[in-house]
Amino acid sequence: MSVELLDGNTIVNFVGDEEAFTVSVHELFVNLDSDHDGQLSYSEMLKELQSLRVFETHFGIDESMSPSDLASEYESLFTKFDHDSNGKVDLEEFKAETRQMMLAMASGMGFLPVQMVLEEDSLLKKAVEWETAMLPA
Numbered sequence: 223m224s225v226e227l228l229d230g231n232t233i234v235n236f237v238g239d240e241e242a243f244t245v246s247v248h249e250l251f252v253n254l255d256s257d258h259d260g261q262l263s264y265s266e267m268l269k270e271l272q273s274l275r276v277f278e279t280h281f282g283i284d285e286s287m288s289p290s291d292l293a294s295e296y297e298s299l300f301t302k303f304d305h306d307s308n309g310k311v312d313l314e315e316f317k318a319e320t321r322q323m324m325l326a327m328a329s330g331m332g333f334l335p336v337q338m339v340l341e342e343d344s345l346l347k348k349a350v351e352w353e354t355a356m357l358p359a
Contacts, residue, residue, distance in 0.1 A: 233328035236349035
């Protein structure tokens with residue numbers, strides 16, 4: 223983990239670089255695809271979603287949700303990724319939904335810099351690294 227400074231523009235510009243964004247999303251997808259079948263099952267995505275603890279915390283404070291409510295939230299999120307409702311998420315579905323989520327995050331963040339703790343292999347960390355690489359020497 224590292225502490226980084228970023229704003230909405232960091233994310234928007236990273237997502238706008240089709241090549242950089244596609245490479246990063248593909249790397250994440252391959253890491254999540256534990257059975258290497260080229261698709262993400264609910265259980266493969268659930269492991270990642272649970273590690274993010276999006277529904278279990280609110281601004282870093284643990285929230286108490288019933289197991290059934292939590293399961294419902296995860297199923298709902300998986301359904302957003304599974305555009306064709308076939309029970310699997312392919313790379314294009316994953317990329318499209320990841321793009322939407324990152325752009326929504328950028329919109330919510332705005333254009334004032336925010337200091338965040340980022341996981342080393344996260345897409346936000348990759349966005350910061352991409353931005354740093356784009357700065358003139």
